[in-house]
Amino acid sequence: MSATVPLACKPGDYKSDTKPIWCPGCGDYHVLLSITRAFAALNLPPEQLAVVSGIGCSSRIPAYTSCYGFHGVHGRSLAVGAGLKVARPDMTVVVASGDGDGYSIGGNHFMHACRRNVDLTYIVMDNHIYGMTKGQPSPTTEPDFDTALSPGGTGLRPFNPLVIALASGANFIARAFSGHVNETAKIIVEAVHHPGFSFVEILSPCVTYRPDQRAWKDCVRSAPVEPTDDAARAARRLMTDDGFNLGVLYRGDRWPYQPRAAATVTDLAEFEKGFEI
Amino acid sequence: MTTGAMLLEAACAAGWNGLLTRSVGPQIRGGEAAALVRLAVEPVECLADHFDLLVGIDWMNAQRFEAEIPLHPGAIIVNDPAVGEPPAAMRAAAGRVIELPITALIKANPAWRANMIALGATAELLGLDSEVLHALISKRFSDKGESVVAASVAAIEAGAAAMAAEAGVAKLARAQKTDVRRWLITGNEATALGALRGGIRFAAAYPITPASEILEWLAPNLPKVGGALVQAEDELASINMIIGSSYGGVPSITATSGPGFSLMIEALGLATAAEVPIVVVNVMRGGPSTGIPTKSEQADLNIAVYGLHGDAPHIVVAPQSVPDCLLTTQWATHLAESLQTAAIVLSDQFVGQAQVAVSRPADVAFIGQRLKATQFEEPYKRYALGGNGVSPMAIPGTRGGQYTADGLTHTERGTPTSGGRDHLAQLDKRRDKLDLHDYGGLWATLEGEGEIAVLTWGSLTGAVREAIARAARDGVKVRLIAPRLLMPVRPAEMAAALEGVTRLLVVEQTHSAQFHRYLRAHYTLPANTSVFHRPGPLPMRPGEIHRQIMQGAAS
Numbered sequence: 057m058s059a060t061v062p063l064a065c066k067p068g069d070y071k072s073d074t075k076p077i078w079c080p081g082c083g084d085y086h087v088l089l090s091i092t093r094a095f096a097a098l099n100l101p102p103e104q105l106a107v108v109s110g111i112g113c114s115s116r117i118p119a120y121t122s123c124y125g126f127h128g129v130h131g132r133s134l135a136v137g138a139g140l141k142v143a144r145p146d147m148t149v150v151v152a153s154g155d156g157d158g159y160s161i162g163g164n165h166f167m168h169a170c171r172r173n174v175d176l177t178y179i180v181m182d183n184h185i186y187g188m189t190k191g192q193p194s195p196t197t198e199p200d201f202d203t204a205l206s207p208g209g210t211g212l213r214p215f216n217p218l219v220i221a222l223a224s225g226a227n228f229i230a231r232a233f234s235g236h237v238n239e240t241a242k243i244i245v246e247a248v249h250h251p252g253f254s255f256v257e258i259l260s261p262c263v264t265y266r267p268d269q270r271a272w273k274d275c276v277r278s279a280p281v282e283p284t285d286d287a288a289r290a291a292r293r294l295m296t297d298d299g300f301n302l303g304v305l306y307r308g309d310r311w312p313y314q315p316r317a318a319a320t321v322t323d324l325a326e327f328e329k330g331f332e333i
Numbered sequence: 334m335t336t337g338a339m340l341l342e343a344a345c346a347a348g349w350n351g352l353l354t355r356s357v358g359p360q361i362r363g364g365e366a367a368a369l370v371r372l373a374v375e376p377v378e379c380l381a382d383h384f385d386l387l388v389g390i391d392w393m394n395a396q397r398f399e400a401e402i403p404l405h406p407g408a409i410i411v412n413d414p415a416v417g418e419p420p421a422a423m424r425a426a427a428g429r430v431i432e433l434p435i436t437a438l439i440k441a442n443p444a445w446r447a448n449m450i451a452l453g454a455t456a457e458l459l460g461l462d463s464e465v466l467h468a469l470i471s472k473r474f475s476d477k478g479e480s481v482v483a484a485s486v487a488a489i490e491a492g493a494a495a496m497a498a499e500a501g502v503a504k505l506a507r508a509q510k511t512d513v514r515r516w517l518i519t520g521n522e523a524t525a526l527g528a529l530r531g532g533i534r535f536a537a538a539y540p541i542t543p544a545s546e547i548l549e550w551l552a553p554n555l556p557k558v559g560g561a562l563v564q565a566e567d568e569l570a571s572i573n574m575i576i577g578s579s580y581g582g583v584p585s586i587t588a589t590s591g592p593g594f595s596l597m598i599e600a601l602g603l604a605t606a607a608e609v610p611i612v613v614v615n616v617m618r619g620g621p622s623t624g625i626p627t628k629s630e631q632a633d634l635n636i637a638v639y640g641l642h643g644d645a646p647h648i649v650v651a652p653q654s655v656p657d658c659l660l661t662t663q664w665a666t667h668l669a670e671s672l673q674t675a676a677i678v679l680s681d682q683f684v685g686q687a688q689v690a691v692s693r694p695a696d697v698a699f700i701g702q703r704l705k706a707t708q709f710e711e712p713y714k715r716y717a718l719g720g721n722g723v724s725p726m727a728i729p730g731t732r733g734g735q736y737t738a739d740g741l742t743h744t745e746r747g748t749p750t751s752g753g754r755d756h757l758a759q760l761d762k763r764r765d766k767l768d769l770h771d772y773g774g775l776w777a778t779l780e781g782e783g784e785i786a787v788l789t790w791g792s793l794t795g796a797v798r799e800a801i802a803r804a805a806r807d808g809v810k811v812r813l814i815a816p817r818l819l820m821p822v823r824p825a826e827m828a829a830a831l832e833g834v835t836r837l838l839v840v841e842q843t844h845s846a847q848f849h850r851y852l853r854a855h856y857t858l859p860a861n862t863s864v865f866h867r868p869g870p871l872p873m874r875p876g877e878i879h880r881q882i883m884q885g886a887a888s
Contacts, residue, residue: 139585164570165566
């Protein structure tokens with residue numbers, strides 16, 4: 057399938073009737089729009105799609121779709137998503153997260169999900185702030201950003217999720233901007249199609265706690281280079297870009313992780329033989 | 334270790350019953366190790382009070398085992414004079430020392446192994462037929478070549494010959510070989526097999542002592558039945574993975590011990606709130622913190638029962654013996670699936686790692702049966718109220734059943750809410766579905782009669798049963814009450830079990846008497862109730878429990 061296949065489903069078919077809790081102007085509304093457009097383009101029935109999340113503003117997204125959803129505990133969405141995909145390889149699994157949920161409390165799972173390379177798509181809505189808990193610094197917050205919990209700023213270098221993903225073995229790495237709904241949808245479609253662990257970081261402004269991020273729309277640009285399958289070249293690009301290059305930045309060719317069940321099912325009585333005296 | 338396992342296997346093949354536990358030092362590999370074997374004609378569920386025979390291959394750091402290896406006053410120590418003397422305390426406790434010149438024999442025959450010489454000597458002293466050992470050698474070592482088999486057989490015969498002249502050694506009572514199908518199995522293996530029998534087809538694993546064997550048994554065997562095991566990056570991931578797989582409709586399990594179990598608590602609450610069936614085995618070890626990884630204790634009772642934040646009804650069951658690990662895990666899977674909740678299996682290091690000979694456990698009909706939604710009214714209410722509290726669950730892939738499972742307080746549809754009415758309704762639903770279930774006779778082991786009762790749980794059940802049998806020989810009738818189902822509690826059933834009991838002895842292996850406090854919180858106990866409790870690492874033995882029973886009986 058590709059995005060050019062005539063649509064049997066409309067984006068609206070993938071939207072639920074639950075009203076989002078997000079602030080007016082939140083970038084996550086656009087991400088939801090991109091996801092539903094991507095699902096329509098994928099032309100998959102909603103019951104074959106699962107959207108799994110943790111805790112945070114962005115993690116509310118499963119219930120806003122008409123797909124199967126799982127809204128779990130803080131930071132563990134990738135584990136839930138991996139368990140679901142390995143047990144049910146017939147399902148298309150999208151895991152949604154934010155910079156606090158995904159990079160801080162869920163940081164260890166992020167690395168190992170990249171390394172494990174289960175065939176799922178990981179969308180992180182990054183706004184460099186904890187929104188739901190009202191404005192604390194996240195791993196991607198700038199060092200001098202002043203908050204109640206970090207007066208005068210954290211003084212810490214921000215986490216570079218794309219570099220971490222590459223170093224950990226992610227098979228597909230892209231950056232998108234929530235304001236570019238169609239481009240983001242196309243990237244999500246490509247991420248879902250790409251075998252293995254596909255990571256899509258979406259810059260999604262928080263208009264409430266980071267009004268300065270309204271300027272992001274003027275900062276972002278299409279990456280001036282074509283996607284590469286060379287990890288070393290990708291590393292150089294990701295290490296040196298300013299965080300506003302958009303598009304697919306790396307495509308790997310690793311086989312996805314999927315344990316193979318035996319072709320024939322062993323009768324349980326067979327296992328007893330190992331214990332018989 | 335090989336010697337102990339081979340002795341047990343040979344003795345059981347010859348018709349005896351037996352139990353093997355191991356004790357090792359802190360070294361990763363090598364270092365001091367003891368195989369503790371109890372053999373008997375009748376079935377064996379626990380260690381005896383004393384050991385009758387101690388065979389030392391060497392005595393390096395053997396004093397570390399003094400407390401664990403209490404010797405009978407008539408006990409025999411077999412010693413190789415070339416490796417020195419047994420520890421003084423052990424020597425003082427034993428009746429006699431027999432010399433076995435292991436080092437000298439190997440010097441003359443370099444292909445022989447010390448453990449095979451010791452095995453031959455042990456078999457001779459016990460009266461175990463050499464043919465059984467020879468058959469076992471062929472079975473175990475045939476892939477190593479004929480010369481290894483021949484050297485092992487020769488070493489065993491030399492060991493036996495060295496003991497043949499020893500007079501006055503009491504042999505084991507002769508065992509009769511039976512036609513009953515018997516297994517040699519550990520509790521961790523039985524747990525894993527019980528999981529498969531119950532319908533488990535997915536496991537997530539993070540290694541931890543003393544639970545890893547469950548996961549290592551499942552790893553090659555789950556794929557053979559169409560399932561899968563994934564090694565996770567930590568216990569937070571492993572439990573969340575099985576929540577994901579079970580949400581996908583596949584019955585799922587993980588196994589861990591105290592430290593990992595502590596990490597899983599938040600997600601256990603999620604499984605209860607989102608009503609996703611999961612089975613979590615906690616093979617308890619000494620705690621708190623890293624504690625004593627290789628020793629048993631029952632001190633995770635509190636965290637299993639009360640550890641979850643919020644009001645989070647869930648299942649807690651505890652196996653009572655090695656073979657009961659199979660039944661209890663199978664039952665736990667059935668309960669988790671039927672009631673759409675988290676089921677915790679509180680095993681422990683003793684039953685988990687002990688290897689015993691048992692009659693093949695009977696097949697039971699408990700298979701995970703999840704109530705699934707297949708036809709939908711608009712809109713589908715995943716968490717619908719009414720009935721017995723169990724609401725049909727839509728499995729991903731089922732058209733029309735799309736819903737979002739949520740750990741947030743939710744409406745019947747699963748929509749997050751902070752409303753008091755929905756909160757109360759869903760709390761009631763989750764409580765009722767567990768409380769209203771008929772758990773049947775498996776909720777507890779109830780044996781014997783009389784006005785005295787011992788109330789215990791988990792792996793202590795075997796030692797208590799043996800103590801009660803001794804009391805019976807002393808003319809004191811004692812009841813055994815051992816709940817297998819610890820949560821939800823069964824007040825009516827417990828009251829019936831305690832009917833007519835005037836004196837109660839509670840026996841448990843914790844420092845703070847957790848089980849007694851739990852009983853007091855949920856049940857009405859006789860006024861005359863005493864508690865015998867102590868922490869690990871030493872196993873509780875039938876003799877000390879028997880003394881507690883008799884002290885009370887005399888008073």
